Amino acid sequence: MHRHRAKGGGAIRQGQIKLDDRDLKILSILQREGRIPKATLAERVNLTPTPCWERLKRLEDAGIIESYGARISLRAFGPLTVVFVQIELESHQAEDFARFEAAIGEIDRIVECWAVGGGIDYLLKVITRDLEDYQRLIDGLLAARVGVRRYYSYVVTAPVKDTPWPVAVIADAG
The missing domain is CATH 3.30.70.920 (Lrp/AsnC effector binding domain/regulation of amino acid metabolism (RAM) domain)
Structure with missing residues (x-):
């Protein structure tokens, strides 16, 4: 048996960032829909745009959101x-x-x-x-x-x- 190291962005270590239900909802929405207008995202997670943007930035800075893309048929x-x-x-x-x-x-x-x-x-x-x-x-x-x-x-x-x-x-x- 062999062992491989993780590749790509930095690993998210347990305890590095605490995720609450709103963070998880933001991640789920972005994962399915990609970049959507910040105001729309904020509304869907029941936040005003500024706190939503701050959460989004925190998730990006922590390496949880690695990139944005489109699902191509x-x-x-x-x-x-x-x-x-x-x-x-x-x-x-x-x-x-x-x-x-x-x-x-x-x-x-x-x-x-x-x-x-x-x-x-x-x-x-x-x-x-x-x-x-x-x-x-x-x-x-x-x-x-x-x-x-x-x-x-x-x-x-x-x-x-x-x-x-x-x-x-x-x-x-x-």
Whole structure:
């Protein structure tokens, strides 16, 4: 079994910032709707604009809000293929993980990569035009000799659920 360090923004340590119900509501709204007018957000969380903006700034400064973005409909781009891929590496040295992670970091069609424990090393989410495009991606990954021992592909036949993280539930777990 291997261990990976967290990447990206700073971790939120328990006790670093105390979140109340209004903070959680702000996070839930922003997670689903992105940037909305501050006055609208304030009204929806039952605050005046200035205290709402101060809370928002505090959440940004604490690193809880990492960025803002838009949810893009993949259907708007025509038919696409989503494939989940389990990857097992040949060797489990730190440099092997680093080499693999660097290689997949350069492939824009790999939109998510999770290091996992258990019988496999990584779980990838790949979005391509079609299965032929997916196979070219895999062939290129294997040709790059980044340590893939074996892989298993799971083609998505229909999306069933894709929702933002349940902020209130996660906050209660801390």
